[in-house]
Amino acid sequence: MRIGFPSRLFKLPAIVGAVLLALMTHAAHGATLDTVRQRGMVLCGTTTGFAGFSAPDAKGVWHGLDVDLCRAVAAAVLGDANKTKIVPLDAQQRFTALQSGEIDLLARNTTVTQQRDTALGIIHAGVNFYDGQGFMVLKSLGVKSAKELNGATVCLQAGTSNENTLADWARANRIEYKPVVIEQFNEVVNAFAAGRCDVFSTDASGLASIRISKLHNPDDYVVLPEIISKEPLGPFVRKGDDNWLNIVSWSLSAMIEAEEYGITSANVDQLKGSTENPNIKRILGVTAGAGKNMGLGEDWAYNIVKQVGNYGESFERNVGQGSPLKLQRGLNAQWNQGGLMYALPIR
Numbered sequence: 001m002r003i004g005f006p007s008r009l010f011k012l013p014a015i016v017g018a019v020l021l022a023l024m025t026h027a028a029h030g031a032t033l034d035t036v037r038q039r040g041m042v043l044c045g046t047t048t049g050f051a052g053f054s055a056p057d058a059k060g061v062w063h064g065l066d067v068d069l070c071r072a073v074a075a076a077v078l079g080d081a082n083k084t085k086i087v088p089l090d091a092q093q094r095f096t097a098l099q100s101g102e103i104d105l106l107a108r109n110t111t112v113t114q115q116r117d118t119a120l121g122i123i124h125a126g127v128n129f130y131d132g133q134g135f136m137v138l139k140s141l142g143v144k145s146a147k148e149l150n151g152a153t154v155c156l157q158a159g160t161s162n163e164n165t166l167a168d169w170a171r172a173n174r175i176e177y178k179p180v181v182i183e184q185f186n187e188v189v190n191a192f193a194a195g196r197c198d199v200f201s202t203d204a205s206g207l208a209s210i211r212i213s214k215l216h217n218p219d220d221y222v223v224l225p226e227i228i229s230k231e232p233l234g235p236f237v238r239k240g241d242d243n244w245l246n247i248v249s250w251s252l253s254a255m256i257e258a259e260e261y262g263i264t265s266a267n268v269d270q271l272k273g274s275t276e277n278p279n280i281k282r283i284l285g286v287t288a289g290a291g292k293n294m295g296l297g298e299d300w301a302y303n304i305v306k307q308v309g310n311y312g313e314s315f316e317r318n319v320g321q322g323s324p325l326k327l328q329r330g331l332n333a334q335w336n337q338g339g340l341m342y343a344l345p346i347r
Contacts, residue, residue: 036078044104045098045105045108054108069255070084075307098236109233111203133231136199155200156179162202166201166228180197189210256343
C-alpha cells in the first residue's frame with residue numbers, strides 16, 4: 001500500500017533553506033557597513049609611501065589619489081572624510097590584509113586582473129587610474145627604447161604583476177634580461193639608485209613618482225616611451241558583501257560624475273540650492289533615492305564632493321599639473337574629452 005504525504009511537506013526543507021540563505025546573505029551584505037559605523041572609522045590599506053597616490057607629509061598626514069578615494073568612502077558612510085585610518089601595506093601583505101578583515105578597503109595602486117577578481121576572495125570596485133608598465137633608466141646609458149635593453153639587469157618589486165608582464169614582453173620581443181626582485185618597495189628604489197640594476201620597471205605612474213620623490217637628481221633619469229601592458233588600477237573589497245561593494249564603487253563614480261557635470265568642492269553648495277539639472281539633483285541628494293538604495297543618507301555624494309572634491313580636483317592636486325608629478329590626464333580624462341573616465345549614471 002502506498003502512503004501519501006502532503007506535497008507541502010516535501011517543500012518545507014527547501015523553504016527553510018531558502019529563508020536561512022536569505023538571512024545569511026542579508027547579514028553578510030550588511031557586515032562591513034555595520035562594522036564601519038560601529039567603529040566610526042574606515043580602515044583603508046594603501047602603499048607604504050608612494051608620492052601622488054598614498055604618502056604621508058611632514059606632519060604624518062596621508063595624501064594622494066588613493067587616499068582621496070578612502071576619504072570619499074568615509075565621507076559617504078560616516079559624513080566625515082577625516083574618519084579614515086590609513087594602514088600601510090607592502091605588495092605581499094595587501095591581499096591577506098583585505099581577506100582577513102584587517103582593512104575594509106584596499107586602495108593601493110593595485111591592477112585589476114582576472115585572477116585577482118576570481119581566485120582570492122576579493123573583487124575590484126572600479127578603476128581610479130588607467131596605467132601601464134614602463135621602464136626608467138639613467139640618461140647616461142644613452143638608451144632610447146626598451147628594445148635596446150637586451151642583457152640589462154632590471155629592478156622589480158616582488159608580489160606585483162610587473163614580474164609576469166615583463167617576462168611575457170621580453171619573451172615576445174626576444175630580449176634577455178636579469179631580474180633583480182626585491183620585496184620592499186623602498187629597497188627596490190635604493191637598489192636602482194645605487195646602480196645594482198640598469199633599469200627600474202613598474203607602472204608608468206610609479207616611475208614618475210619615484211623619479212620626482214625618491215631619486216636625488218631626477219634629471220639624471222629618463223622614462224622610456226614604451227608602455228608594455230594595460231594596468232587598470234583600482235580599489236578592492238572582500239567578496240560576499242554586495243552593499244559594501246556598491247558603496248565603494250559608487251563613491252568613485254560620484255567623484256567622476258561630479259566632474260562631468262561641473263560640480264566642485266567650491267560650487268557644490270550653490271548648485272545644491274539652485275540647479276534645475278535633474279542629474280545634478282540626483283547626485284547631490286536633492287532628489288532622494290540613491291542614498292537609501294545603499295543604506296546611506298541622501299547627502300552621501302554631496303559629502304564626498306564637499307569634503308574631498310570631484311575626480312578632476314583630486315587628480316590635479318595629487319598627480320596632475322598642481323603636483324610635483326605633473327602627469328597629463330591622458331587616458332584618465334573624462335570620456336567626452338578623449339579619456340576612459342566614464343561614470344555610471346546615478347539614477
